[in-house]
Amino acid sequence: MPNSYDVVVIGSGTGGYVAAIRCAQLGKRVAVVEKQKALGGTCLIWGCIPTKALLEHAHALKVIRNAKEWGVTLPAASPAIDMNQVHSRKDRIVTGLTKGVEFLFKKNKIDWIKGTARLAGNGKVEIVEGEKQTLDAKEIIVATGSYARSVPGIEIDHTRIITSDDAIGLKDVPKSLVIMGSGAVGVEFASIYRRFGSDVTIIELLPKLVPVEDDAISSELEKSFKKQGIKALTGTKVTKAAATASGVDVEAQTPDGSTQTLTADLLLVATGRGPVTTGLGAEDAGIAMDRGYIKVDEMYRTSVPNVSAIGDVITLSTGTPHPQLAHVSSAEGILVAERIAGQEVRPINYDHVPSCTYCDPEIGSVGLTEAEARQKGYDVRIGSFPFGVLGRAKMAGELEGFVKIVAEKKYDEVLGVHMIGSRSTELVAEAVLALRLECTVEELIKTIHAHPTFSEAIGEAAHATHGAAIHL
């Protein structure tokens, strides 16, 4: 039966495509339904990859602007950014990666069904647009992801009031940009467009930038943004936004209750993402939902047998907050594939998920913040070490930031590691392993960190947690 599969995956994002490959590796006949023209989903086409490509351009511009410091003589007085070249390089990277997923599908004999899928019940998936047909599946994995959503009263017009989908492709650098929301997406675009030359203002409803991070990280970022000329209005609520002929008027209520109107070329709404379930037929198929998200247990089973869901589209019935991250969706995809194949699997520990924000300076964190650890009643001890003291940081000219360790006194266990500064998104990997292995601070101290590296800050922060940093 050509339309009959062991597993049909709906959506080819980092959740769906990874689940499909793992299922195929485990001997399953697999099809993936994807409605976009390319494979890879939000991460490859609209999210992680294009934004980080733009950030690398912004970083290159920063280094070139400091050419004198590096002893490099440039002919032009003031280096500028060429957005055509930026987009063509970024698009080349995106295309290379999406083609890479296509190659992996061929290698693993996974069928890509081009079209929009709908759950038709009883193990059937109907392709309602594109290559119309009905697929039979022993198991279905829903991985339909998320979309950029706005807040009530703020209407996205994709011209003046835009989302990240629009912001990755701007042909010209806006003279001025207001960003609503200071989560990862908001602060990354602030870093990109400030370096490219925009006048950037971030408006954040909560009292601090990157609200989910440790307070020390938020303060350091706010300090650095101020130095770079990025204005941050925290504790401030956007109440209205109206596109005009030449830009956008943004009305905001400041913490003292007064109203301020900002005028800018563009307003980027970066207030979060909602689940993609419209037209999927999940409710008709009897799947329990929660505010549009698909409800799953800790093995990603929906309320309907043989239908699983992973990635940005899910909410956990355990009540654990579910981070919308590419590596989380992939880990869930692998777990589901292995469960379907009959392997023994264990629930994911969401306390050990690294969180990386690629703004400048970048942030890497895992585990409990100091405030969370205290709230949970731990007898907390803290150690911090600044990158700027390190030889490697001085050589790189990247002096900002620090590593902060949150530990508890009784067993000396590391509860959380938070870092801001160059290479933090890479360095956090060591901290993730430390938490996974329930490492003590003593073990981090005894771990030899190579010299000269940025990673020495982790060893030194561990020393500092025991009150004895060597180089401070």
Ligand SMILES: Cc1cc2nc3c(=O)[nH]c(=O)nc-3n(C[C@H](O)[C@H](O)[C@H](O)COP(=O)(O)OP(=O)(O)OC[C@H]3O[C@@H](n4cnc5c(N)ncnc54)[C@H](O)[C@@H]3O)c2cc1C
């Ligand atoms: C600007 C931005 C930057 C980001 N940066 C990072 C980052 O640096 N690191 C990180 O970890 N995460 C990042 N993310 C988040 C990350 O992209 C998502 O968490 C991840 O893509 C979720 O994967 P997913 O497989 O659940 O869904 P998605 O990647 O959204 O994939 C879902 C796929 O399903 C398809 N689909 C939906 N409905 C149907 C249907 N009915 N039929 C057929 N196909 C369908 C969609 O077309 C899509 O391709 C970023 C997100 C954004 C927006």
